[in-house]
Amino acid sequence: MNKRTFGERKNKVVEHVAKLRTGIEGLDFLGNGGFPKGRTTLCVGSSGSGKTVLGVEYIWRGMEGFDEAGVFVTFEEKPERIIKNVKSFGWDLDKKIAEGKLTILDMAPSIMSSDTLVGAYDFTVLIERIKYAIKKVKAKRVVIDSINAFFTQVGATDKVRKVIFDFVDSLNSLGVTTLITAERTEEYGPISKYGVEEFVSDNVVIVRLVLEEERIRRTIQILKFRGSTHKQGEYPFTITNDGIIILPLAGMKLSAPSSTVRIASGTKELDKMCGGGFFKDSVILVSGPTGTGKTLITTLFTEAACKAGEKVILFAYEESREQLMRNAASWGVNLKKWQNKGLLRIFCEYPEVMGSEDHLITIKKEIEAFKPRRIAIDSLSAMERVLTLKSFREFVLNLTSYIKQREVAALCTSTTKTLLGGESVTEAHISTLTDAILILRYVEMHGEMRRGLTVIKMRGSWHEKEIREYIIDGKGLHIEEPFKGVESIMTGAARSVTQYEEEELKKLTKLQ
Amino acid sequence: MKYILRLYVLGESQLSKVAIKNAKMICDEKLKGKYTLEVIDLLKRMQLAEDEKIFATPTLERKLPRPLKRIIGDLSDSSKVLLGLDIIEK
Numbered sequence: 278m279n280k281r282t283f284g285e286r287k288n289k290v291v292e293h294v295a296k297l298r299t300g301i302e303g304l305d306f307l308g309n310g311g312f313p314k315g316r317t318t319l320c321v322g323s324s325g326s327g328k329t330v331l332g333v334e335y336i337w338r339g340m341e342g343f344d345e346a347g348v349f350v351t352f353e354e355k356p357e358r359i360i361k362n363v364k365s366f367g368w369d370l371d372k373k374i375a376e377g378k379l380t381i382l383d384m385a386p387s388i389m390s391s392d393t394l395v396g397a398y399d400f401t402v403l404i405e406r407i408k409y410a411i412k413k414v415k416a417k418r419v420v421i422d423s424i425n426a427f428f429t430q431v432g433a434t435d436k437v438r439k440v441i442f443d444f445v446d447s448l449n450s451l452g453v454t455t456l457i458t459a460e461r462t463e464e465y466g467p468i469s470k471y472g473v474e475e476f477v478s479d480n481v482v483i484v485r486l487v488l489e490e491e492r493i494r495r496t497i498q499i500l501k502f503r504g505s506t507h508k509q510g511e512y513p514f515t516i517t518n519d520g521i522i523i524l525p526l527a528g529m530k531l532s533a534p535s536s537t538v539r540i541a542s543g544t545k546e547l548d549k550m551c552g553g554g555f556f557k558d559s560v561i562l563v564s565g566p567t568g569t570g571k572t573l574i575t576t577l578f579t580e581a582a583c584k585a586g587e588k589v590i591l592f593a594y595e596e597s598r599e600q601l602m603r604n605a606a607s608w609g610v611n612l613k614k615w616q617n618k619g620l621l622r623i624f625c626e627y628p629e630v631m632g633s634e635d636h637l638i639t640i641k642k643e644i645e646a647f648k649p650r651r652i653a654i655d656s657l658s659a660m661e662r663v664l665t666l667k668s669f670r671e672f673v674l675n676l677t678s679y680i681k682q683r684e685v686a687a688l689c690t691s692t693t694k695t696l697l698g699g700e701s702v703t704e705a706h707i708s709t710l711t712d713a714i715l716i717l718r719y720v721e722m723h724g725e726m727r728r729g730l731t732v733i734k735m736r737g738s739w740h741e742k743e744i745r746e747y748i749i750d751g752k753g754l755h756i757e758e759p760f761k762g763v764e765s766i767m768t769g770a771a772r773s774v775t776q777y778e779e780e781e782l783k784k785l786t787k788l789q
Numbered sequence: 790m791k792y793i794l795r796l797y798v799l800g801e802s803q804l805s806k807v808a809i810k811n812a813k814m815i816c817d818e819k820l821k822g823k824y825t826l827e828v829i830d831l832l833k834r835m836q837l838a839e840d841e842k843i844f845a846t847p848t849l850e851r852k853l854p855r856p857l858k859r860i861i862g863d864l865s866d867s868s869k870v871l872l873g874l875d876i877i878e879k
Contacts, residue, residue: 382839383842384842384844392844392848392859392860392861393858393859393860393861393869393870393872393873394860394861394862395860395861395862395863395864395865395866395869395870395873396807396811396862396863396864396865396866397804397807397862397863397865398804398845398846398847398848398861398862398863399804399845399846400844400845401799401846402797402799402831402838402843402844402845402846403844403845405799405831405832405835405838406835406838406839406843409835409836409838409839410839
């Protein structure tokens with residue numbers, strides 16, 4: 278009877294594979310808790326796809342976050358090189374080695390290449406070395422990077438296959454959770470170069486480096502976790518100076534706090550239109566064709582922050598510092614003064630100078646260093662130029678979620694492609710993520726180009742629904758009365774509706 | 790000239806036994822009186838495997854004279870072993 282109960286309990290354990298939290302941002306989410314505990318996970322990817330970084334970070338997070346010691350087995354790079362390379366992430370492996378939390382086993386070819394082979398031999402000693410290291414530091418995590426280097430050294434596939442079998446077998450029996458990396462030559466197709474490793478491992482993770490519309494994109498996918506669940510599909514990830522960050526788009530937590538505190542937009546009338554100003558932790562999108570005053574609204578928003586004694590960063594992707602200063606001066610705003618006071622920081626860069634991940638990192642870095650209460654981005658559309666549609670969407674999503682977590686107000690501008698009406702890619706991708714949207718449009722009326730502004734969205738607040746005319750002059754922005762007696766403004770071709778027509782329409786509806 | 794040789798084996802396996810036997814035989818035949826052969830069971834001295842970065846077993850190492858030379862395998866072909874150890878046959 279006792280025996281039977283025991284058996285049932287054992288079965289239960291086998292069914293539900295426990296997970297080991299990796300501590301890598303986003304990866305535990307994909308793995309529904311982490312890597313299968315006490316098992317071996319194979320990570321395959323092409324050269325440069327980030328396998329080694331993933332491996333080192335897996336070990337590092339274990340030591341830092343969970344006080345779990347680790348063994349890193351390298352077949353490829355020299356330990357000194359690995360230690361040096363990951364210093365840029367702030368991971369001090371030397372310290373961990375000194376503390377007895379980490380052992381790096383050097384199995385990189387050194388003498389091996391010049392050794393003479395005479396007769397039978399085996400690689401059991403490698404397994405013994407790993408076992409020894411595990412016992413020495415009481416390791417919970419093991420990384421083997423990469424198994425291909427081993428293949429190339431040894432050549433004989435059958436022999437290597439047996440060794441890997443033995444590796445996995447003995448590692449699993451030691452109760453450590455192992456990550457083995459393997460190189461593949463194609464991003465899609467056979468899982469790994471030698472086509473045998475995946476049979477050895479029940480758990481496979483794929484990292485990819487994809488060239489898409491001439492842009493590099495990194496993705497990660499959990500292919501299988503035998504007997505266990507995980508998220509499906511490819512997820513983008515970036516390698517930041519803090520390590521790997523996976524962006525689980527669909528599963529992003531919407532836990533950002535929200536505030537009811539209002540902040541000034543820099544234009545009194547606009548505040549009124551928004552029901553008292555923007556919220557202090559909101560993302561505001563200003564959309565309009567070129568020349569409608571997006572940069573002006575940005576400048577006023579920036580100035581309003583400074584006037585309130587709040588720090589602000591202006592990310593300018595279209596104009597130089599001098600141009601911005603000159604433009605602002607033409608509207609009566611002295612940006613230089615605020616910059617000198619240390620309240621304003623202007624960041625100028627053409628979007629072409631770096632990739633999307635780098636931009637995101639730079640923005641995050643700037644925000645963390647300067648700690649602003651507000652940021653302005655002029656314009657997001659400039660980013661569109663250098664990113665693919667997919668990565669642009671991810672960029673925006675990432676940015677907005679970050680901004681929200683930091684509780685800063687962000688005003689972003691977006692340029693519409695056509696002068697009259699129309700919508701931009703930015704609008705289409707960012708609109709659902711923003712809390713407020715201002716639309717600026719040219720309005721053609723009586724042979725004149727006039728400008729109209731409206732608030733089409735103001736999350737959590739009343740806002741004016743009318744389209745107001747506005748004028749830009751040497752003193753800035755002046756919002757006038759709503760356009761009366763015209764329609765189809767937003768499409769660009771305003772049409773006046775006369776008194777007579779209005780009455781006719783009323784009659785028609787009555788008749789029906 | 791004196792040869793200082795080391796043979797690394799792993800446990801008392803068949804492979805280890807064959808290698809030890811072959812090593813002794815070759816040494817006695819070709820280097821009689823001018824060699825020392827130390828047999829090391831790595832299972833008992835794993836740290837040494839680590840320090841010496843032993844990759845496979847059995848491994849025969851020529852420690853002296855320099856430079857260091859290594860032969861991997863059960864040493865079943867004596868002429869190859871001598872070539873590998875750079876020992877000139879008289």
